[in-house]
Structure formats: structure tokens, C-alpha cells
Amino acid sequence: DVKVTQSSRYLVKRTGEKVFLECVQDMDHENMFWYRQDPGLGLRLIYFSYDVKMKEKGDIPEGYSVSREKKERFSLILESASTNQTSMYLCATTTGTEETQYFGPGTRLLVL
Amino acid sequence: AQSVTQLGSHVSVSEGALVLLRCNYSSSVPPYLFWYVQYPNQGLQLLLKYTTGATLVKGINGFEAEFKKSETSFHLTKPSAHMSDAAEYFCAVSEGKDFGNEKLTFGTGTRLTIIP
Numbered sequence: 001d002v003k004v005t006q007s008s009r010y011l012v013k014r015t016g017e018k019v020f021l022e023c024v025q026d027m028d029h030e031n032m033f034w035y036r037q038d039p040g041l042g043l044r045l046i047y048f049s050y051d052v053k054m055k056e057k058g059d060i061p062e063g064y065s066v067s068r069e070k071k072e073r074f075s076l077i078l079e080s081a082s083t084n085q086t087s088m089y090l091c092a093t094t095t096g097t098e099e100t101q102y103f104g105p106g107t108r109l110l111v112l
Numbered sequence: 113a114q115s116v117t118q119l120g121s122h123v124s125v126s127e128g129a130l131v132l133l134r135c136n137y138s139s140s141v142p143p144y145l146f147w148y149v150q151y152p153n154q155g156l157q158l159l160l161k162y163t164t165g166a167t168l169v170k171g172i173n174g175f176e177a178e179f180k181k182s183e184t185s186f187h188l189t190k191p192s193a194h195m196s197d198a199a200e201y202f203c204a205v206s207e208g209k210d211f212g213n214e215k216l217t218f219g220t221g222t223r224l225t226i227i228p
Contacts, residue, residue: 004155033215040121042202042220043156058215090155099144099163099206101216103155 023091135203
């Protein structure tokens with residue numbers, strides 16, 4: 001079974017703090033994705049990565065950056081957290097040959 | 113560009129009744145279509161997917177969906193609802209790696225409530 005883990009289930013941060021969300025997968029998948037999920041808006045793609053040190057912007061990259069130094073780990077960084085970044089963040093992975101995305105359990109972030 | 117529309121943000125059905133969750137898509141190339149389910153405080157889990165071949169796709173937990181190209185639809189059904197089906201359901205579309213775009217575009221979700 002594919003296992004995708006996220007570093008925290010719940011996180012509370014202050015406005016202006018730098019926030020790191022980490023995602024680790026154990027299946028040697030090439031592709032990794034970060035989404036945010038908000039009520040009534042579904043999932044929206046923030047960033048994705050097709051390989052180590054490679055990244056591409058998704059639909060809503062503003063206010064976020066990412067890092068992929070190792071194949072199994074994909075980090076989402078909020079350089080200066082703001083209240084409008086309060087959300088559920090979901091990481092997903094997929095192989096380069098299969099379309100199915102496998103999701104982690106999510107991190108619910110509250111920015112005060 | 114690809115997009116997904118899910119009709120009905122909330123659907124309630126009685127236990128044992130038919131479940132029908134609607135999804136319409138837009139894609140400039142033959143699409144790959146997915147249904148994911150999210151139980152409370154969990155990530156998303158794949159229910160079923162259509163890539164090529166048979167247009168009626170069966171998934172886990174008794175769900176199935178039919179790809180209808182002429183109607184640009186991929187509605188999700190289950191003949192008899194169970195209390196454990198209460199969750200949020202997301203339809204998604206991808207243009208697939210063959211077209212250089214593996215990104216998923218999700219609908220806004222449908223919350224399914226089961227009435228005892």
C-alpha cells in the first residue's frame with residue numbers, strides 16, 4: 001500500500017510566522033502535489049513537482065513556496081503566514097505512469 | 113483547459129435508497145475522470161476512475177459511474193445507500209500524461225448525508 005504522511009494533523013500559527021508543512025511518501029513516486037481545501041471551493045492546486053529540485057506553480061501559488069531536495073519529501077512553505085491561509089492542506093503523490101493520486105491525511109492549519 | 117461541475121453541494125438520501133451524485137466536466141482532450149471520497153478528518157481516497165475502455169466503471173464500496181461523452185458527464189451511483197456512505201465526494205478530471213498534463217482539477221464537492 002502507498003503511504004503518504006504529513007508532519008502534523010493540526011497546526012496553530014501566528015500571523016507573520018514562517019510555516020513548514022512536510023509530506024513524505026514511501027513508494028518512490030516521481031510526482032508530488034500540494035493542495036488546499038476550503039469549504040465550497042473543493043481542492044485547489046498550489047504547487048507540484050515532477051522530480052527532485054523541480055517545481056511548478058499550480059493554480060494558487062501566491063504566498064507559498066515549495067522545496068523538494070529528496071524524492072520522498074515535498075515541503076510546503078508559508079513565508080509569512082496570513083489569516084487567509086487558514087485551511088486544510090493536502091499532499092498527494094503519483095507515479096509517472098499511473099494517473100491515480102494518493103493522498104495524505106491532511107494538515108489543518110489555523111493562522112491567528 | 114479542464115473544469116468540473118458538481119451539481120448539489122449537499123445531497124441527502126434515506127438508508128437503502130439510490131445514491132446519485134452528479135458530475136459534468138469540460139476538457140479539450142479525451143479526459144481521465146475520477147471520483148474520490150473523503151471521510152471526516154481524513155484525506156481523499158480513490159473510489160473509481162475512468163481512463164479508457166469500458167464506460168461503466170465499478171469502484172469500491174458498491175459505487176459505480178458511467179462516462180457519457182455526449183453528455184460530458186460522469187455521475188456516481190450506488191443502488192442502496194448505507195450509513196457508512198456518509199462523506200464528501202469529489203469528482204476530478206485530468207488530461208493525462210499523454211497530453212502532458214497530469215494535474216487533477218477537482219469539483220467543489222458534494223456532501224452526502226444518509227437518513228436512517
